Amino acid sequence: MKIIASTLNAKYIHTNLAIRYLKSYAQPFHDIDLAEYTINDPTMNIVTDLFTKKPDVIGFSCYIWNIEETIKVIENLRKIMPKLKIILGGPEVSYDVIYWLERIPQIDYIVIGEGEETFKQLLDEISGDMKIENVHGIGYMLDNKPKINLVRNKIDLRELPSPFRFEEDKPNLSKRITYIETSRGCPFSCQFCLSSIEVGVRYFNRDKIKDDIRYLMEHGAKTIKFVDRTFNISRSYAMEMFQFLIVEHKPGTVFQFEITGDIMRPEVIEFLNKEAPPGLFRFEIGVQSTNDLTNELVKRRQSFEKLSRTVTMVKEGGKIDQHLDLIAGLPEENYHSFRQTFNDVFALGPEELQLGFLKMLRGTGLRIQAKEYGYTYMDHAPYEILGNNVIDFNDIVRIKQVEDVLEKYWNDHRMDHSVEYLAHNSFDTPFDFFQTFGTFWDEQGWSRIGHQLEDLYKRLEQFLSENNIPNREIAVGLMKYDYLLNHRYKPRKAWWSDELERKQKSEVYSGLITKPMMIASDDFYKLALNEKELYKHTLIEAFPFDIKSYIDHGEIIEKPSLGLIYFRPEDGKSVIFCFNNKEIQKKVGN
Incomplete structure (x- = not known):
């Protein structure tokens, strides 16, 4: 029986950890080929490639970013391979199983939740006696009606085999991001997040994880991202792993972690500031909102004071880049409240500030409470909100304008000195700079066309000139400073007017x-x-x-x-x- 585990990643540099766990767990009994594509690949290219592999079974790993594109692939596969068994799994299809069974009649089974053991047992039955009723944790259609079998117990993570030892992965380890998990689950209950649904935190075997990391580094892995929802929930565990990585790392390797900022102990940060080589670690910290009422409504326990202490200590250490996340559209956070949240977090000076928009994920508490807060949102993935009782679509459009220029001018670090100066010296607040410039950018139609590096400087200079922005001359001087400081060669023709004869x-x-x-x-x-x-x-x-x-x-x-x-x-x-x-x-x- 020819079996393929497949997915559509958001980008080529991404890899899918889930299908590798499925392969490693089933491997002693079933030979599984991996087939990864991207959401930007033409549908027929994917269909053709899968067709040429002549599979009997294909399992697709499904997420909000790939479900709609995956459905197109499935619809075409079913037309040309009527006997093919198609299995779906992943977070996008695990929490509204009946909906997906009815919406996608071309599929045969849905694996619900944690899939390693379920997928392996399902393959056993497909290749054997077809006693599908014995497979816990799946959904399927029976006599034209949705049927959901009993939920499966959680697997013992300490016994899972490594998903990193496949020969076919070795050539690409240095070119792509490697994802690794040392735990599953989250101790918090944020109502906009799928992780809040699973109770408790379970850990993998530490020694096996360390062996996997050594193996990955030995074979060229450069970027290793931990997908643990809260890597530092256990101080002792985090310290052990940090110490291990500092001692064992190879030059050029970067490790990324999702950190909960307000529970990070000062002594841990002091240790990292002293012992970690510059650039070895990168922290992603979800702030989401600094509005206390909003955090209370989504059951998010967070001390912004302690979080600020963590971010400031890490920044002062100068060793670790920080990526801070915000979510626009949370309950009772209107436009003005979000402006305050943005300014609160921007004041911390993160290397990256990610501005995202609330997505009403299936299975989350906030989606269940959507009517209570007057939410309207997209019917299909990614389920992004269109408004609620305190923020309308006009406000969302304005915040998206902020997001656009924030990404180009702050997160890409093309002109740090210029933007820092403008945000604090030419406007009332940093948010007002990004909003005013973002609106101007949109009105010029620049969001619909491409741009070169020089275009970004010219467009900012045009904005400063046409809007008579205070301190324009100093800002343009800083733009010149940024441009020259970051240029890798002597420019043939500068974007500014020469002041010296x-x-x-x-x-x-x-x-x-x-x-x-x-x-x-x-x-x-x-x-x-x-x-x-x-x-x-x-x-x-x-x-x-x-x-x-x-x-x-x-x-x-x-x-x-x-x-x-x-x-x-x-x-x-x-x-x-x-x-x-x-x-x-x-x-x-x-």
Whole structure:
């Protein structure tokens, strides 16, 4: 019997952990091939590829991001392979089984919840006596009526075989994200999250997990993401794993964790700040809302004061990047309340601030209470809200405008100094900057067209100019600083208007050749650049503020200055050197 476990990932770099557990658990008895695609692959490409494999059984792992595309694949497979057994599993189909059985008549079975043991037993029956009634934890149609068998007991996670030892996965370990779990379940009861449905937290065997991590690193894995809902629920366990990873890690490997910020102990952070190599760990922290009433209504226990302490301590340590999440559209959080939530969290200075919108997931308490809060939402996945009793679709559109420019200008780190300055010096609050700019961006139609890096700078400059934004000149100077600092090579044509005449630049270069001490840096003097190297690898640019004070202290002093930008040919990194003010005044009129 030819069996395939398949799924449609959101991106190529993602891998599906669930189908690998199904394969490893059933492997002693059933040989299962893995077939992963993406939601962006044409439906017929997927159908054709699966058809050529000539399977007898296909199991699809289903989530909100892939269910609609998966259904299209299933509908076509059924037409060309009428005898094929099609099985669905995963969180999207586990909590409304009757709906899915009736909506997708092309499928044969749905595996409900945790699937390793259920899938294996179902395959036993399909290849044997077909006593489907004996398989716990499945749904199917019987005599044209939905039939759901008894729920299966939870599996002992300590006994699960490793899902990481397949030869076919080795070539791609360095190119894709590897997902790993050390526990299942969540101790919290957030009513918008599927994890709240499962009671309690169960752990895998620690020694097996450590062996798997060693194996993954030995075979080239670069990004390993822990999918535990609350990795640090146990302080002792988290410390043990952190210590293990610090000692055993290989250069270039990054580990990502979902952390609950307000229960992170200060001594754990102090340990990480002292012992962890920079860039080894990355934290994802769900804040969602800072509105106390909202958190109470969704049964989310959270101390923003303690969470802020954690984020601040980690940031001060300078070792770990942090990704903080917000959810717009939670109960009793109107537009103005969400604005406050955004500003509260932005003030913490996370490396990434993810702005998402509430999704009414099947099986969650909030979906059950939807009428109580006046929710309207999409009928099909991802079930994103369209409004509720305190926030309408117009407000949602406005917040989406914020999300658009936040992603491009903050999370992508294209101009950190510029955005930081604008958010705190030219607008009442950071949210107001992103909202005003986001609305302008949308009105120009830019959200419907592509963009190059230079376009982002030009569009922000246009926004500042046309709206007469306060401190525009300083902001544009910082944009130039960001652009040059992050550019990997000397730009042929800059997006800004040149403030220095060619003759002035020539005078400065001539002076540098004979008197390099014009640059107030011993590091520049040691470079000993000749005339050809100066012209080839450097730029001289004017700034509307004292560039030395800004580089040294982050202080904006409104005094025009010049900077020499050196684009290092050996590694493509740029360095900005400051001129000796007394010397440069002899060459230019500033």
